[in-house]
Each structure stands twice: as structure tokens, then as C-alpha cells.
Amino acid sequence: MATGLTADEILALRDRHLGRSLSVSYRHPLHIVRGERQFLYDADGRAYLDCVNNVCHVGHGHPRVVEAACRQMSELNTNTRYLHENIVEYARRLSGLFPDPLEVCYFVCSGSEANELALRLARTATGRHDVVVLDEAYHGNTGGMVDLSPYKFAGPGGAGRPEHVHVAPVPDPLRGPYRYGDPSAGQRYALAVADELRAAESRGRPAAAFFAESVPGCAGQIVPPDGFLPSAFEAARSAGALSVADEVQVGFGRVGTHWWGFEAQGAIADIVTLGKPIGNGHPMGAVVTTRAIAEAFENGMEYFNTFGGNPVSCAVGLAVLDVIEEEELMENAHSVGEVLLAGLRELSRIYPIIGDVRGLGLFIGVELVLDPETLEPATEQAAAVVNTMRERGILLSTDGPYRNVIKIKPPLVFQAADADRVVSELGEVLAGSALGVS
Ligand SMILES: Cc1ncc(COP(=O)(O)O)c(C=O)c1O
Structure with missing residues (x-):
């Protein structure tokens, strides 16, 4: 497939033929040509440790997933109006991973589509229209989801909060109104x-509906204080609204202790949306809900999705579940996540620029601040760290409203040795006078 174009030639072609609202990562963009397990390889054959990929969840190019896709693709791929084993077997397996009463699946092609469908389900089941969301949330790229995403509508180019959307504070115990040390912060x-x-x-x-990423990502890898999610979902229930857990980033075992981020916090949603890791890179998404909500949606208007739930997607989805279970990747996320968090917390004791280290499993945020008292964000330093780490062969990225949170969410095949390497290289970079951050 490689055309032999140089990085500069590709950049020029992107500039000419692609919409320019799409950015590239890093000061020196990477020309990646191959991936294997937790590594990406550039056109010169240099390996990079991929620490920001919650899509290729079971590892880049996992042979089991590739084989399942190829086999099914060469046999049949068609829509879901024919009977086929894959969709029912996948729905049975997937719904079996959810607590009662979540048991009915819908298959779509992306996280945005999953959230769009969740919104339609909630509106149809309640006969209401409006939505409460968390500040800094991101729920997708469609018009409807940009409307539900303060990260977008309140950001550059955004048109501001739409009338039907109501914004609650993100439960950020570092910067929000209720902070670490307050035992009632969650409540x-x-x-x-x-x-x-x-x-x-x-x-x-x-x-x-009340829409919430179970563990807010774009807000800066925020781990909500204990008790927040169950009480917020309960508040929605008492107000007659449905709770929607957006698991697009954190689902499928990433949080280490449970398959789903809402479960890890002792909450149960009415509707759950899935994407990114579900197909290990194959474009898939899903919505899982209760029988009662699904029945309310059966109002005569058919829900049909041309590609969602096709035999290839379901074969891929099944292979992903097999690999997570057989390679014990949720358990790996837990143990390697602990190693990484411990190492990063050790660094935070040496470098005051690290204002906070937080995370669940392999979903981790390292927040850089110029002053631990005022929490002035170290935005430029965070960008410099990420670019220097990239030169050292480690891929990281930033997020949060000030883009000062280094996000770490690698494929779940990440190893303890990889965690040690990230910590030791990050320590060297933070010690480097060039950044002016030591
Ligand atoms: C939390 C969350 N929800 C939804 C989406 C949208 O998913 P997609 O890009 O597959 O449409 C994203 C994508 O980044 C996301 O992070």
C-alpha cells in the first residue's frame, strides 16, 4: 500500500486535498507505516511506544482480529436484514458483559452514531427533549453531538450552548469547586x-437524559470523586431522565477492575454507548440498553443502519472479546496501570510541575502546573514534554481545557517494562533544562 511518498509530500497532498480542519500530531509529524502490539513504526523503521491509543485496544494488527476480519470478509459481508449467526452471537456475548437490566444491543459504526442513537432512545422513551451534560464533555462529531459537547460548542469555532443543553460542572477534584480532601466532593x-x-x-x-463519559476524557482524564456517578445517575432517575454512560473511550476493561467505567464506580446506567476499542480499529459502535427502553423505541419507525452489525464487524467484535478474555487484558490494565501510576506519583514528588497524577487502570492523566498553589496550567511545557518524548520514541498527547494534561491510554497489551520506560524517560525530560520545567 505504501506509495513511497516522503512525509513532506504527504503533508502537501493533505493540505491540497483534505479539509484543513484536521490537524496532525507533533511538531515533527510522524509518517507511520506499520503497527504491532503496543508499537508503531515509521517509514524509516523506527519503533515508537504507543501510549495514546484506546482504539487498537488489544494491540496493533492483532493476528486473531485480522484473521477474523479477513475470513469473514472473503465469505460474506452484507446488511442485517438477512439472518446471520455473527450478529446474534455477538449480541449475546456483548450483552452478557453488562449488569442487569442492560440486555438489548443496537449496532452502529462509530461512537458519535452510538451517542446519537442513545439520544433518540432517551427522547423517545421519556417524551422529553433536553439533555444535561458535564462541562468539557465530548460526545462526537455530528451536529447533534457537537451540541452536547461543551468541549466543542464552547471552544474555537463553537456556536455556544444550545438552548436544549444544560451543563453541570465536571467532577474535577483538582480544579473544580469541590476538591481532594473533601469527603463529600462526589455527593x-x-x-x-x-x-x-x-x-x-x-x-x-x-x-x-443525563449524558456522562463514565471517566471524563477530553476534560483531562478526570477520575470523578467516590460516589459521584451513582448519585448523579440517581438524581437523573428521580428527575425522570435516563442516564447515558458514554464508554466510548474507557470501555472494554481499560479501567482495570471492571469491563465498564460506570461499573467500576458502582453505578448502573440506563443506556451505554460503545465505540473506539470495540473493533480494534474496525469502525464499529454499539448501544446497550434495557428491554423497557428498547420497547419504548418500537414506535413504528424502523431503525436500520446500513453497515452496523454486519457479519464482518461482528466477527471482529467477537475476536476482540476473545482476546481481551484469553490474554487477560483487563487484569493487565490493572496491574500495569498500578506500576505506571506508582512511577508517575514518584516523579510528582521530585518535580513540582506535576500537579496531579490520576487514573484508573490504563486511563491516566498527568497534569502539569506552573504553580502548585494557583494551579496555573503549564500548557507550553506540556506540549514541549510531549514533543520531546516523541523524539525519544514515546507517543503521548495532551488534553483538558488548558491542554496541560498529558494523557496516557495505551493498547491494553502494554507491559510493566513499557511503564518503567515511560516513567524513566519522562523523568529525564522533566529534568532537562531545555524545557525550563525542572
Ligand atoms: C467520549 C467520546 N465519545 C464519543 C466519541 C465519538 O466517537 P467517534 O469518533 O467514533 O464518532 C469520542 C471520540 O473521540 C469520545 O472520546
């Missing part, structure tokens, strides 16, 4: 969600 953030639900109702706009 207080949940009360803020309840306040938004009540305020919406008092304006004559009761909410159909």
Missing part, C-alpha cells in the same frame, strides 16, 4: 447535576 458534584436537572425542569424544559 456535591452529584447535587450540582441534580440542580441542573431541576433548573431545566423549572424552565419548562425537563431533561430526557
